[in-house]
Amino acid sequence: xxxxxxxxxxxxxLGDSIEVQVLAxxxxxVKLGFAAPRNVQILRKEVYDALMQENRQAGAGxxxxxxxxxxxxxxxxxxxx
Amino acid sequence: MSRRAVDERMTLIRSDRYxxxxxxxxxxxxxxxxxxxxxxxTHYALVAVEETPFYILHALRDQLSxxxxxAEKAVLDYGFEIDDETVELLGVRKPEDVVPFLxxxxxxxxxxxxxxAPVLLxxxxxxxxxxxxxDRDYPLRHPLVRKEGG
Numbered sequence: 001x002x003x004x005x006x007x008x009x010x011x012x013x014l015g016d017s018i019e020v021q022v023l024a025x026x027x028x029x030v031k032l033g034f035a036a037p038r039n040v041q042i043l044r045k046e047v048y049d050a051l052m053q054e055n056r057q058a059g060a061g062x063x064x065x066x067x068x069x070x071x072x073x074x075x076x077x078x079x080x081x
Numbered sequence: 082m083s084r085r086a087v088d089e090r091m092t093l094i095r096s097d098r099y100x101x102x103x104x105x106x107x108x109x110x111x112x113x114x115x116x117x118x119x120x121x122x123t124h125y126a127l128v129a130v131e132e133t134p135f136y137i138l139h140a141l142r143d144q145l146s147x148x149x150x151x152a153e154k155a156v157l158d159y160g161f162e163i164d165d166e167t168v169e170l171l172g173v174r175k176p177e178d179v180v181p182f183l184x185x186x187x188x189x190x191x192x193x194x195x196x197x198a199p200v201l202l203x204x205x206x207x208x209x210x211x212x213x214x215x216d217r218d219y220p221l222r223h224p225l226v227r228k229e230g231g
């Protein structure tokens with residue numbers, strides 16, 4: 001991991017188009033500002049990890065014992081008596 | 082169906098999970114940020130699942146797909162602020178331009194929806210994104226309950 005020392009107000013460039021600026025340091029909390037192209041999603045790592053895990057499960061499609069997903073969706077709307 | 086112009090371009094998606102999906106241009110949405118976990122997959126088609134409130138959001142050129150449900154059919158009292166960057170990203174002109182959908186996750190035959198990070202679609206310019214709600218504390222996994230008459 002690259003380690004840099006920066007003062008409040010100073011900035012780091014990631015590539016040509018992503019800027020990370022140190023805005024303030026309050027106790028053990030660092031306030032950062034980000035400027036990035038709009039196709040870059042900026043998230044706290046813990047939010048990203050949780051969201052990615054949920055997305056991966058939803059996107060993978062659960063194995064429903066071989067039942068086609070469509071049938072399962074129709075079951076939801078019209079529950080069997 | 083009959084209002085569609087005969088010569089409208091249709092795109093064929095060969096889906097491993099759903100078979101052949103024929104989609105028209107107005108069903109194709111551009112996700113400039115992709116979806117969290119798949120930043121590089123940027124084009125998706127929205128396909129209604131007949132006889133259900135659900136939709137399939139299927140990547141145009143990949144096997145990735147999600148099940149969606151319109152937020153209004155899934156939850157009551159659901160609302161959030163959209164930041165200026167997202168408004169600009171999606172080309173939103175007024176709040177009604179945005180149609181929020183929830184990603185459905187099926188776990189052991191039980192249905193859940195992701196309230197924390199809805200998929201926002203803007204039909205008039207066919208853009209979309211997965212938006213992470215920060216101003217309210219919504220859960221990533223919330224049981225989906227059938228709405229009576231909905």
